[in-house]
Amino acid sequence: MTSSTSVREKPAHPGEPDLPEAPAPAGDPFDKDDLPAPPGATRTLLLSLLAPLRGRVVLATVLLLVQQAVVQAGPLLVAYAIDRGVPAVRAGDHGPLIAVGIGYLLCAALSGGLQYAFIVASARVNQDVLLDLRGRIFRHAQALSVDFHERYTSGRLISRSTTDVESLRELLSEGLQELITVLLSFLYISVMLLWLDLGLGAVAVASFVPLYLLVRLYQRRAGALFRDRSTAIAAVIVKFAETMNGIRPVRAFRRERANDAEFAVLNSRHERTNGSAMLEMARYVIGSRLVANIAVAGIVLWGAYRVADGGLALGVLAAAVLYLRRLYDPIDRLGMFLNSYQSAAASLEKIAGLLAQTPTVPEPPAAVTRPLPALESAHPGREVRFDGVRFAYRTGGEVLPRFDLTLPAGQTVAVVGSTGAGKSTLAKLLARFYDPTEGSVLLDGVDLRELSGAELRRGVVMVTQEAFLFSGTVAENIAIGRPDATREDIEHAAKAIGAHDFIMSLPDGYDTDVRKRGGRISAGQRQLVAFARALLADPAVLILDEATSSLDIPGERAVQRAMHTVLRGRTAVVIAHRLSTVEIADRVLVMEHGRVVEDGAPAELVAGSGSFADLHRAWRDSVVS
Ligand SMILES: Nc1ncnc2c1ncn2[C@@H]1O[C@H](COP(=O)(O)OP(=O)(O)OP(=O)(O)O)[C@@H](O)[C@H]1O
Incomplete structure (x- = not known):
């Protein structure tokens, strides 16, 4: 495995800078401690508090x-x-x-x-x-x-x-x-x-x-x-x-x-x-x-x-x-x-x-929201389309120069590529953490910008690397996926993911507080909880930023099995860091400088002579050695 491949060790803890920040343009207000308040904003704020x-x-x-x-x-x-x-x-x-x-x-x-x-x-x-x-x-x-x-x-x-x-x-x-x-x-x-x-x-x-x-x-x-x-x-x-x-x-x-x-x-x-x-x-x-x-x-x-x-x-x-x-x-x-x-x-x-800061990704007013069409099959997957998308971060150059991509409903796509190629950016656009500078991202033909917040969350869920756990019990952490879930639903999801046994071995089972003594949960177990949460949320599209921190072999297997379960039937985009993940994908996209340079079934690309074949060989060698 070469150091320039996607198999990069990412910092697995919140708060760490995970990417080199592009230099901010001169005079960027974010460089200063305080953002400038518009004239009269302080008085207006005080009056609105007192009114x-x-x-x-x-x-x-x-x-x-x-x-x-x-x-x-x-x-x-x-x-x-x-x-x-x-x-x-x-x-x-x-x-x-x-x-x-x-x-x-x-x-x-x-x-x-x-x-x-x-x-x-x-x-x-x-x-x-x-x-x-x-x-x-x-x-x-x-x-x-x-x-x-x-x-x-x-x-x-x-x-x-x-x-x-x-x-x-x-x-x-x-x-x-x-x-x-x-x-x-x-x-x-x-x-x-x-x-x-x-x-x-x-x-x-x-x-x-x-x-x-x-x-x-x-x-x-x-x-x-x-x-x-x-x-x-x-x-x-x-x-x-x-x-x-x-x-x-x-x-x-x-x-x-x-x-x-x-x-x-x-x-x-x-x-x-x-x-x-x-x-x-x-x-x-x-x-x-x-x-x-x-x-x-x-x-x-x-x-x-x-x-x-x-x-x-x-x-x-x-x-x-x-x-x-x-x-x-x-x-x-x-x-x-x-x-x-x-x-x-x-x-x-x-x-x-x-x-005075306004959201750069605003929720649409109720009058312009569009519902997603009813699902035709029993599976929750929906079609995803990037239509003429261009994207630049506010503080940097263009990361995605015109991007067109269609992911049919239910397809599992592994995205690989060198570091900084734009994989996470693609995922963030699909989760609507950002809006494209030009073009649109569509879910079953509906622009993400036209979906209400609730509909978007039902449509797309992103599971990030750090598999963040909030303070509270294990059950509450799983229920974040669906707040109205019953204990039965929660246990059902945990069982399907294969998390039930380890949860039951915790001091208070599902009621164990994850931040208290005895409630310490390993990296692999955290990922299982995050998968159970995603399974309960049951989104049409699941984005997975696969964790790079290595697990022991049984832990790795458990996570792989859980991933299989949670991806089944949905449209899935996995930023893949593991060979085993790439192999379960229906399709692999190799990205370079914001473009897809190879696109095909894993076996097809492995047999070819492109960069994915090289990458795959390097992976295989690293696994064998
Ligand atoms: N918040 C941000 N602000 C400015 N530039 C950013 C931001 N996030 C990413 N970038 C830049 O966008 C480019 C693509 O980054 P992205 O995170 O999508 O790459 P990646 O393929 O996911 O890389 P990695 O595998 O290292 O996570 C990089 O040049 C990066 O520096």
Whole structure:
């Protein structure tokens, strides 16, 4: 067997790159961590998340408005107590001071009650928004075409639905309430100060100008830093997920040290971006405190002179100072709220970019779907036709230059050819993981693009090399082929495939959890489960990307027997890596550079002088030796 033949050892584990990627054209958005969100998409996303909760958002806002108004009554009561209550007590009248005390208590109780109601209302809004967003990301990512998933790593998807959703949670549950509270108190306090004393109020309001400029500067500089930070943490997650997914080749090729070094670079990049963001925040905090302290000092000094002159009541100055403390105290925290706002905005933009992706292989609208014609024979097979198909991946040159091929119903076709010849591409077009760039793939004369999702899944099923098992029991894994299958149907399929005996020898038989201890299933057994699943699904066309990982002889025989059973009667396309498979095929296609270069019955091709005859000899020698 020569190394250039189709009998290539493919990586058998999900997550490993199984093909050399064609270089992406310059400026490919998939090279970057975040896909660009169309203008306004972030706002539209936020509004669409909040729209169903409109009532609760309004209720929470009203509660906060009233609560803040009640809270700001405190200093006014203090001013009243000093300027009216104290002179009244001196005159023997305790009424005004008692009224102030009761008023203060009432305000505290009311403000506490309102705050409680606000927290309950806003927590519900937050939970619903996050629930909705996580669901949308999952549903959307799952609905996107294979093309998308081959380019956007699972690590990036994990980062979108964890770190990015988490930063929105932080904003909603902590930052936003504080931010609104601060802005509201700015408004209320300015009005109060201006009403108490125009001069003092004007100085306080004038201090907003440098504060505003500081905030703007901070926002501009921190915005870029937060985007960098979020990209850096995503890179850390991607590296982590990729390494753990590919742990077997990592061990096999002793990649640990190189990986450690790469991870350390990404990790320290994240730390650096984090450090820069913190430094920027420290600059903002110090700057804003300086402005606040200068303003307070100025107001106290000027106010004290005016009290001494008799131009200002002492109570008014006391209330003004209390208001100023309330005004400037949360300014440090304003930086933090802006932090969470900035990082949530950066995250939301990335999520909006992901949600803006549309499937490249869309399901047809119900109005244009066509049903498959009724089957004429007892066998499930249907005719497959590639009609003038041309195909190029988005990131590479043409893989299939005009391709015409007809597979009669019920025929088993083995596809062989050198690596990169286009065998998997042919299979992916037939499974409609991709649509042809030109021409069409037809099933019993119906274009795959006109079949509804359900009809397509009944029509064509692809069993991939890794024979992926989902978490759950063996029975559940087989039933994926037909969710309404009874236990009897499942066992029937497993028996037909020859998987029943090994399943019964597992600790809990069909109820063994495949991911738990004792439920470990060998590569050959995984393939048997995948065949049982396909048999239960009973598709018209079965595509089999034959696993290349070698099994022991009894295991190999069991898989071959199972394959016989599952292929019977259907139209089957097998990307063949084994001699025994080629021999059971009705027809062999030899592919080179996206074209069929030999086509015939196995015996016919073996007897000929083409490349398949050479390939066959090499196989035979490798089996004999
Ligand atoms: N997702 C992809 N994006 C870009 N190019 C791709 C993609 N998948 C495959 N290709 C390219 O298309 C060509 C055909 O690949 P294909 O996987 O169909 O070959 P193959 O015959 O199945 O090879 P093998 O036996 O190695 O699996 C190769 O040049 C490959 O680099």
